[in-house]
Amino acid sequence: MTAGLAIETRGLSKHFGQQAAVDHVDLAVPHGTVFGFLGPNGSGKTTTIRMLLGLAAASAGTVNLLGREMPDKLHEVLPRVGALVEGPAFYPFLSGAANLHRLDSASPHTVPATRKARVQQALERVGLEHAAGKRVHAYSLGMKQRLGIANALLSPRDLLVLDEPTNGLDPQGTREVRNLVRSLAHQGTTVFVSSHLLAEVDQMCTHAAVMSAGKLVAQGPLAELRQAGSTRLRLVTPDAGAARQVLAGLGLAPAPGEPDAAQPQAAQPERIDVPGRPAVPEPQRARLDGETIVATLGTGSGQRAVLPEDVVAQLVQAGVRVRGFAVERESLEDRFVALTGEGFDVAQ
Amino acid sequence: MLVSVPLFMPLAVGVVAGDTIAGEANLGTLRYLLVAPAGRVRLLLVKYAGALAFCIVAPLTVGLAGAAIGAVLFPVGPVTLLSGGVVQPAEAALRIVLIAAYLAVSLAGLSAIGLFLSTLTVVPVGAMAATVVVSVVSQVADQLPQLEWLHPWLFSHYWLGFGDMLRQPLVWDSFASNALLQAGYVAVFGALAYGRFVTKDILS
Amino acid sequence: MGSNRLDSSARFQRNSTQGRRAWLRWLPAVAAPVAIASGALIGSLPAGASNPLPAKSPAEVLELAAGHHVQTFSGTVERSAELGLPELPATGKPSAAASPGSVASVIELLSGKHTARLYVDGKDNARVQVMDQLAERDVVRHGSDVWFYSSKDNTAAHLTLPAHTEDPADAKDHAPSNDTQTTPGLHTPAELAQQFLTKVGPSTAVSVGPDVSVAGRAAYNLLIEPRTDATLVSKVAIAVDGENGMPLSVQVTARGADKPAFTSEFTSLSLDAPDPSVFTFTPPPGGTVKELPVPDRSHEPADAHDPGAKHAQAKGNVAVTGTGWETVVGTEHGSAAAAEQMLQDPLLSQAAVAVPGGRLLSTALLNVLITDDGRIFAGMVPPERLQAAAATAR
Structure with a gap:
């Protein structure tokens, strides 16, 4: 990972007319990583990938692939790059193997002598060896997807760019x-996977970047990204005023009460109880109730000076009655929804 | 030959040349070819070479098939040229090849136009239709006396001049003029296709 | 911040290089048409007088032209005429409309563009190939044998010339009337020039313009301007080969026009003896061959280039009134029935307009009047002249 970046873009932008499809994206994909490229549909992922591969010209900015400037050194770089761009595309009237032959022979950089073996091997890797002689016309979507991946694996590659590789695949696929992807990464290949499937990225990737409306809103190692979200503490106390003072004294900024927002989580168990046990006495509920105070413990990376246990200790010391205390970390999903806004189709 | 030259040949060439780039773009295979990487200039040249090969094979096929059918239906004998002289079958075969060569050259310009049009769109049918329309327009314009100043510049101007290959002695003037004209068209539209294709964003 | 500014300036540079690269890639697309246009322009420029011809007076050029005796050459003649005749559908195309002998075929040869190859070797060997699109009309003279051939209908006609025929051009004038469609296209620039040169007289201004280049040969540009209003011709330019005096091109400009209405010129010319094989002609198998009678010299058309005259010759005795540019050729007798029949021809009836005393077929250089009683008058004169000639001849 110290060996530099497999993909590096600087200020990469693409305008279609007035609209900026990709807006000053600075990607940094370290060597040997499995890099998840996340974003809602239409956030500019595929356009970015097209620019990475020299299919589209950047309106501004630079692309470095495997340490070489693109698209100037396209012919040096692309033979080392396998790609699946926006779904597979093949000649329907040719067999799977014939398609791979044709695409392989399209490049002047491949060795014709080993072509047959390499095609065979690639087909085996994606489990298509039995359908090799079938016309692509008769392939299912998943089989085409596999064939597309096989095409990306035709030659030994240093970098794989896979745009939505699991699209249309069954769970086994x-x-x-x-x-x-894991085994490829194990061999040292950098894999750049674009996806809108959070779970997929979560399971495969070591690093990730998030695009939203053409902008890169976050990137880094997955673990870091998970942490990057704000950690909040949620305090339920009847002594709101004293608690605020304590928190303020700890430098935790203003501690705004958010009873409404807190309500669902804090009061949920009781809410469920209410319909079941209508006879529960009012006072009992009132006793648990208190003002809810939310405070952000720290955002981003380093400035996490205050630890939760210190907060509790201080509160107790100040005689604040703590009825509830929780440290909440955003889930990856929350994080992405927060980054990309609503409409991020995680469920898909 | 008479029907095939103004109508069927341009139609076939329009289909082949119009499909070159747009067809790949439509299938989506264009992006994989370029990522392979096939190289844009190389791809363009290969595609144009393919179209040219078709231009060579198509008239040759028509001519030889016609000759073969003629040989089956009628006794093989001397063939009368336009100048009234007769030539033996061997010489006649040579003349057919010459005509095919003439037509191949004639269609080179249209192929270049088709290639260029093909780089403009991802809808192959559009490029094919446009190419055929261009050839029809050119042929119609060639008939309009009002556009006489334009006639020598129309790529279809010499298309029917292949009759010169049937004269005795052979007339090479139209062959040469035609070749020059077509070379001009290939240069202009080849350059346009290059400019367009090399700067094009492949978004399909 | 500092690094940021650096970044943005680097980005700016990058943008401009990208822009330049895109521009460079369109460069061939700009360069190719420019190169072709400039090439065409240079080609169309008159070849510089790199080797100027010695200056000659009009009289000397006339003499040079009259004295030429080039009898061995081969070349291509291009003839174009914009006489203002109705355009035929698909001019120059093999079409049924231009069947032999019809008025359409005459008009077809008189209008539009025609290319013919000429092979002449001495007095006895000549071949003319009128090259139509996918068709050809040939006249071959070899010794005393003259062959006419049309590839359109694969017909050949043969004629044996009487021994006394001297001029190879004569052979063409023997074209039988049903084959006259070949005749008008067969005049070489030299023959045409001869016709105009005979008109040179006191009523003509003759001058020599700047040298021209025709078929790659330097030539004197002889300008002939009739000094009378009684003709449709405003100017005739004849290019006379600077070396041998052979007229290489003839351009006739009509009155009131600035571009020639009629042009006949060599586009290529070789003074080498043509291959003797071009003069041999054997009628192809499967075609019809007609043996023509030896023509009666008295029935020879006065001016085969002139359709009116041809018809005149067919219908009755020829009366010539006027001289030089004002010459009017007319028939002395005619019948209304014949006129009616002639006007049956759809093209002719469409082209001819009714005028007092008959119907007029008007073109830029030639007017033909068909009187109501069937007489025909023709000449390179205004219609009034024809009407006057018709009136006086009565």
Whole structure:
């Protein structure tokens, strides 16, 4: 990972007319990583990938692939790059193997002598050896997807760019692709996977970047990204005023009460109880109730000076009655929804 | 030959040349070819070479098939040229090849136009239709006396001049003029296709 | 911040290089048409007088032209005429409309563009190939044998010339009337020039323009301008080969026009003896062959280039009134029935307009009047002249 970046973009932008499809994206994909490229549909992922591969010209900015400037050194770089761009595309009237032959022979950089063996091997890797002689016309979507991945694996590659590789695959296929990606990464190939499937990225990737509306909103190692979200503490106390003072004294900024927002989580168990046990006495509920105070413990990376246990200790010391205390970390999903806004189709 | 030259040949060439790039773009295979990487200039040249090969094979096929059918239906004998002289079958075969060569050259310009049009769109049918329309327009314009100043510049101007290959002695003037004209068209539309294709964003 | 500014300036540079690269890639697309246009322009420029011809007076050029005796050459003649005749559908195309002998075929040869190859070797060997699109009309003279051939209908006609015929051009004038469609296209620039040169007289201004280049040969540009209003011709330019005096091109400009209405010129010319094989002609198998009678010299058309005259010759005795540019050729007798029949021809009836005393077929250089009583008058004169000639001849 110290060996530099497999993909590096600087200020990469693409305008279609007035609209910026990709807006000043600075990607940094370290060597040897499995890099998840996340974003909602239409966030500019595929356009970015097209620019990475020299299919589309950047309106501004630079692309470095495997340490070489693109698209100037396209012919040096692309033979080392396998790609699946926006779904597979093949000649329907040719067999799977013939398609791979044709695409392989399209490049002047491949060795014709080993072509047959390499095609065979690639087909085996994606489990298509039995359908090799079938016309692509008769392939299912998943088989085409596999064939597309096989095409990316025709030659030994240093970098794989896979755009939505598990699209249309059955669960087994998805798992196979995941294993394939892992084994490739194991061999040292950098894999750049674009996806809108959070779970997929979560399971496969070591690093990730998130695109939203053409902008890169986050990137880094997955673990870091998970942490990057704000950690909040949620305090339920009847002594709101004293608690605020304590928190403020700890430098935790203003501690705004958010009773409404807190309500669902804090009061949920009781809410469920209410319909079941209508006879529960009012006072009992009132006793648990208190003002809810939410405070952000720290955002981003380093400035996490205050630890939760210190907060509790201080509160107790100040005689604040703590009825509830929780440290909440955003889930990856929350994080992405927060980054990309609503409409991120995680469920898909 | 008479029907095939103004109508069927341009139609066939339009289909072949119009499909070159747009067909790949439509299938989506264009992006995989370029990522392979096939190289844009190389791909363009290969595609144009393919179209040219078709231009060579198509008239040759028509001519030889016609000759073969003629040989089956009628006794093989001397063939009368336009100048009234007769030539033996061997010489006649040579003349057919010459005509095919003439037509191949004639269609080179249209192929280049088709290639260029093909780089403009991802809808192959559009490029094919446009190429055929261009050839029809050119042929119609060639008939309009009002556009006489334009006639020598129309790529279809010499298309029917292949009759010169049937004269005795052979007339090479139209062959040469035609070749020059077509070379011009190939240069202009080849350059346009290059400019367009090399700067094009492949978004399909 | 500092690094940021650096970044953005680097980005700016990058943008401009990208823009330049895109521009460079369109460069061939710009360069190719420019190169072709400039090439065409240079080609169309008159070849510089790199080797100027010695200056000659009009009289000397006339003499040079009259004295030429080039009898061995081969070349291509291009003839174009914009006489203002109705355009035929698909001019120059093999079409049924231009069947032999019809008025359409005459008009077809008189209008539009025609290319013919000429092979002449001495007095006895000549071949003319009128090259139509996918068709050809040939006249071959070899010794005393003259062959006419049309590839359109694969017909050949043969004629044996009487021994006394001297001029190879004569052979063409023997074209039988049903084959006259070949005749008008067969005049070489030299023959045409001869016709105009005979008109040179006191009523003509003759001058020599700047040298021209025709078929790659330097030539004197002889300009002939009739000094009378009684003709449709405003100017005739004849290019006379600077070396041997052979007229290489004839351009006739009509009155009131700035571009020639009629042009006949060599586009290529070789003074080497043609291959003797071009003069041999054997009628192809499967075609019809007609043996023509030896023509009666008295029935020879006065001016085969002139359709009116041809018809005149067919219908009755020829009366010539006027001289030089004002010459009017007319028939002395005619019948209304014949006129009616002639006007049956759809093209002729469409082209001819009714005028007092008959119907007029008007073109830029030639007017033909068909009187109501069937007489025909023709000449390179205004219609009034024809009407006057018709009136006086009565």
